[in-house]
Amino acid sequence: MKQLSQTGLANEQAAGGMLENIAAGMTRWSEKWFPDAYIFAAIAVIVVAAGALSIGAPVQSVGRAFGDGFWTLIPFTLQMAIGAISGYVVAVSPPAAKIMTRIARLPSGPRSAVAFVAFISISTSLFNWAISLIFSGLLVRVLARRTDIRMDYRAAGAAAYLGLGATWALGLSSSAAQLQANPESLPKALLAITGVIPFAETIFLPQSLLVVVVLTVVSVAIAFFSAPTGERARTAADLGVDVADDDLDLKAPTRPGDWLEYSPLITVLVVMLGAIWIWYEFSTKNPVLAISNLNTYNFVFLMLGMLLNWRPRRFLNAVAKSVPSTAGVLIQFPLYGGIAFILTKAAAPTGVALSEHIAQFFVAISSHSSFPAVMGIHSAVLGFFVPSGGGKWIIEAPYVIEAAKTLHVHLGWAVTVYNAAEALPNLINPFWMLPLLGVLGLRARDIVGFTFTQLIVHFPVVIFMLWALASTLDYHPPVMP
Template sequence: MAPAAPSGEKQGLFARIALGFTGWAEKWFPDSFIFAAVALVIVAAAAMANGAGPMAVSKQFGVGFWSIIPFTMQMAFVAITGYVVASSPPAARLIEKLAAVPTTGRGAVGFVALISILASMLNWGLSLVFGSLLVKALAGRKELRMDYRAAAAAAYLGLGATWALGLSSSAAQLHANPTSLPPALFKMVGVIPFTETIFLWQSIAMFVILLFISVAIAWASAPVGSKAVTAQDMKIDVDLKTAALPPRERPGEWLEYSPLLTVIIIALSLGWMIDEFTSKSWITAISGLNTYNLVFLMLGFVLHWRPRAFLNAVAKAVPTTTGVLIQFPIYGSITAIMVSAKGFGGLSLSDQIAHFFVAISTHDTFPVVMGLYSAILGLFIPSGGGKWLLEAPYVMQAAIELKVHLGWTVNVYNAAEALPNLINPFWMLPLLGILSLKARDIVGYTFLQLVLHMPVVLFMLWFFALTLEYRPPFFP
């Protein structure tokens, strides 16, 4: 916990509200699994109230539970590979060089925000871990007198502001890979390639604007001078030295410590990558989630060089996937119940909610209505891919009825879904663990980001939607 603020420092209104909210959330918010389980119960009850029989609902629970296992494992690997790459020795050397760039504490906070957001375009796990380690490296430069809390909040901005507009976007990856989609959802919307989601010029423009705003807010809100609370003030150890591999103790460990297998496996993967990226466009290649994960996995392998070091990094990364592994099957069941458990008039729960969205929206207002809804729901279901599986059936159905660009509908979700991450402690956990902080230490800064992001994001969702024309679903 942070020490009392230095003399003369007074918390702003937003920070006081945010600190109060986080204190309440830490006391009363249950684990995110409970939210997923409660959502399942509510959806099952709503489907039966809509006229679906109990056995029909139970059947769809079982059908849907294992329906997205490939996607579940794919998203677990996004987290694992990001951690493995960010914690490698070459990444540590890069962090050391980057930490020498800033010349002031406030500049260091803005710099962390910039690096975190740029890294989030490649991989959200990479953004969290790399940003956290950069904060620790900068905190070791005592002459900067960098506010440790503000820097930690800046390191979180990749996940809290932009990650879903990048290559590891759960929703965009899901729709670009038909084998990852639940069958009922694929029948509705078909395939939506990256060229229709994160590679739209409108999406890129939104990312650039959010990058500028986020970095500016991080810089402007960072305390300076005597008001800055450093890692040393908080008595937090920021030593980045990692334990070297212990010497091998038996002959059977030779291959674990030798780079021989690394060289052979990387050679095999390079041959595959050359074929993959020369036989199709790079956009098509990288939009395959299996391709994306394998590239990052092999990168982590070569950066750690020795199999034992690589395996140690993977072991440390696996705990970050717990929420994904246990919650995503439940979201698969929710999706199946919503789409396939038919009730009165042959309409599913998804049909009824879609009709409601159509009734309260127009083609022009739908992005704003949907954005607000997704942001609010994200406070209670902090899972980009899992929550989209819950929302997608009725949201995409409404978009088709209102003739809203389907790829932009995915991006509306992407931008809006990231907003609640700024104050929800769930995705902060890896960063907080690395930096030895509590959510209450940083949420005052991230809450300020949320307040200023919200109107800008909603405006962009509406404005850019006006520049896009509807295209019917594509089925390869």
């Protein structure tokens, strides 16, 4: 019996080691050969432009479409940047730190600690992806300070990433759902194709909520059972990571002019004004419609960030630390705006744009029933090369919605198909891991062995649900503003 037990343990270690080696090798390859995500966005511009030229669009028309579309996403670009900043500011506030300290006492063992992080990451991602990423990362650091449990720091770090790698696009901060619910954020050329699709038809569909529940259960279970324990676990100390608390607290003011920066009076007055507007907004409108407005959503979290950090100087310090995480959004989204216009505006002499050609292709290879699975696989593969939920939707929406209309697929479900599938490559793409890795003091290769395990299970589960649930929804024509 003892020999059989030792053999089983050896087999378990060998299987885990093999999977981790495969994932680590893939990450080393991507870190060596994959350039910055900006390069992929630039290559996408070139590929789409070449595609437009290949169908006969004049060179001048392609260039003009690129320039005309370049700045069309500026409102949405700023909205997404503010969303990331406000999420970070809330996550690093003193009250959030106190909550983390308290809830970090709840897990009773190393595996339950990892599963707990996974649940918190997924739950918070449904409200704000940036809060999920930063809050969960800081929670892992707090848990790593516990001396009564030997928690695997790598597995916990991977669990902290599950919100962004599994469910964020199905929550309130979904870039695609926010875009479709806010016509003022969409380029006019795209709005003419998709119309307005409210939250009630996307993230609040019962079928979408069911996908969230299933992914939550599956993700937490995998996080629990895949976490190494005992001598196989590697703690933060084993990895040489210092998990001492990051100090954002203020030093004493040194000059009279600092008084206003350190006084909560300014914060209180500004937040009071904001609270009046928020009360009016939610009392005069349907709350679901109110929160689906991206400006309202960002305003609520920004006011909350000011209040929780209390003093203006601390709030500004938190903002300054959050800004670097928005660099990719700021420089890449204009390229996506240019791509959207090339897809929809640079037409051949026949008047048919590239987006219509692509839509016809997917119509040809799909049916009403197979469309969700086909588009889900396509979106997941493309997501590894264009790691941006909002930017990639601008690229895909013209032909995804056109094909969905032709095949009479529920348009809100087409958005959900995109949301659920585009999150899958995040599990192994180092791009969105960077803010979390900075908090944890780890490298992508440290956690990707665990996130790759999640991907192996998630992919078939997600594609099956997207296909199976599509048959429960009826098609409705697009609603124009």
